[in-house]
Amino acid sequence: MKQIQRPPRRGRTATRAFGALATAAALTVLAACGGQGGSSNGSSAAADPAAVQKATDATTALSAPPTFGLTDADKVDPAGAAGKKLWIIDISSSIPLVQVSDAATTQALGLVGATVKTYDGKGSVTEYTRGIQAAIADKADVIALYAIDPNLVAGPIQAAADAGIKVVVVQYGDPGAQLPKNVAAQVTYPYTDAGAAMANFIVSDAKGAAVGVEFISASDVSNSKAIVGGFQDTLKAACPNCSLTVDDVPVADWQTKITTQVNSTLGSHPDIKYVVPVYDGMATFAVPAIKTSGKKDVKLVSFNATKSIMQNLKDGDTVAADVGSPQAWEGWALADQFIRIVGGNPPLEDEKVGLRMFTAQNIGRIDLSAPESTWYGVDYESGYKKLWGVGE
Known part of the structure; x- marks a missing residue:
């Protein structure tokens, strides 16, 4: 996996606290998952059908309500x-x-x-x-x-x-x-699992096609590394010919830079069909960029299941899936x-x-006007x- 990293601006550093006033400039990593000659465009070869089925099964399983995992031994x-x-x-x-x-x-x-x-x-x-x-x-x-x-x-x-x-x-x-x-x-x-879940959805939803993906990370958030790792490892294993572009945007820059970054990345990588912000707080700024790009075939997949992003999913707008963290x-x-x-x-x-995957297949059964605690179906x-x- 070839990576090209744009160095941060001089005199600026990013903290690792979620929401901290980090001032590091966004960096861009272009990762070709198994592409030829180090290109970030990948190959047109589809993923192995068995890998697609595995991703579909994982997505289906996570779409069901989670269970309360503690037992009498934990009293x-x-x-x-x-x-x-x-x-x-x-x-x-x-x-x-x-x-x-x-x-x-x-x-x-x-x-x-x-x-x-x-x-x-x-x-x-x-x-x-x-x-x-x-x-x-x-x-x-x-x-x-x-x-x-x-x-x-x-x-x-x-x-x-x-x-x-x-x-x-x-x-x-x-x-x-x-x-x-x-x-x-x-x-x-389980943040690594959340990252893997987003990758599995893409492989399943694209039916194994070698699509382009933009992943927007936030390296100043301590748990972001696990999510990124889970996503990259799963996508590479299931769809080695998919192309992956990773843009890192510190929390303090979400409001001012994500929309511009997504617009730029979509413009320079016409193969991208999925935009994956690591958190719903980023998705708020990524959705407008996808809309203004005019690319109606680009979908957004995210993590957290906040009400506004869930509503977008329910409306059949831009969001295709959201991994919920109750x-x-x-x-x-x-x-x-x-x-x-x-x-x-x-x-x-x-x-x-537990986590729960929300997609077009189950969002219709979720009452978004009810408390968030009811969305997961576990007491x-x-x-x-x-x-x-x-x-x-």
């Missing part, structure tokens, strides 16, 4: 959580998905007598630090960093550890990923880790928060209540 006594305090330092409290998760955590911990305080990090390392300092001063029992790379605030995390406060990271990396020093646990999604479920999972930690129990390595709330022995 925990919540008595130790009563009167305890969780501080959540959000990457940015203005992000709707963050609000959904925070509200779910607050609801869940209210059942066991614990309280939640949230702090708006405003996409700033300075604010993350202030939030951690405020939590320490307030004698928090646990501090959760929501979508914030803990490596950016190693000093404040050390201060929390010195004060006897445990730190949990949310959306850091794949389950089982090695955690940084002084981080007790994480709550996350935010309210994630909020309950954070509550579960909190209960375990403050009760002196080991945290779970994997809370097993995780009852599952956690059973584990905790409350509210039944």
Whole structure:
């Protein structure tokens, strides 16, 4: 796989926090998945039928409702959580998905007598630090960093550890990923699987045709690397003659650069049939670019399942598929880790928060006016209540 990378602008660096005010210029990687002579255009040869069927089967399986994966062996006594305090330092409290998760955590911990305080990090390392300092001063029992790379605030995390406060990271990396020093646990999604799911959909939807794909990554987001890896590895294995163009756009540049970047890439790569922003927050700016390009055969595939992108999918507009990451479920999972930690129990390595693929085949059965928690068809709330022995 040949890669050509445009160096970032001088004097600018990108942070790895989701929503951080990164100022690195976008870089472009042209990756030819098995193409001839290092070309990014690939070959016209179709994918192996067996690979297409495998991708189709994987897409169908992920389109079904996920299951609650924790069992009676994971039961925990919540008595130790009563009167305890969780501080959540959000990457940015203005992000709707963050609000959904925070509200779910607050609801869940209210059942066991614990309280939640949230702090708006405003996409700033300075604010993350202030939030951690405020939590320490307030004698928090646990501090959760929501979508914030803990490596950016190693000093404040050390201060929390010195004060006897445990730190949990949310959306850091794949389950089982090695955690940084002084981080007790994480709550996350299988990001590599999410990337693979998007690639599988494309191979299946294109019926194995050697299509061009633009993938828009965000290297300043810690979990982006896993998504990119899962996508690239799966696409290369299933469709070695597909061509892949990867454009990296830091979070701070999404609003100003994604639309222009997509327009430019579609103009210079006429073989592209799919645009894949790594997050729905990027898709908001990619959709207009696809529309203005006049290329009606270009589809968008994304990750997160935010309401606006899901509505676009339901309307049969530009979005062809969206891999959903249930935010309210994630909020309950954070509550579960909190209960375990403050009760002196080991945290779970994997809370097993599931994903669901949404496509034209199942979006018609989803009521987008209902809470996000209903879109996934799994009663995780009852599952956690059973584990905790409350509210039944």
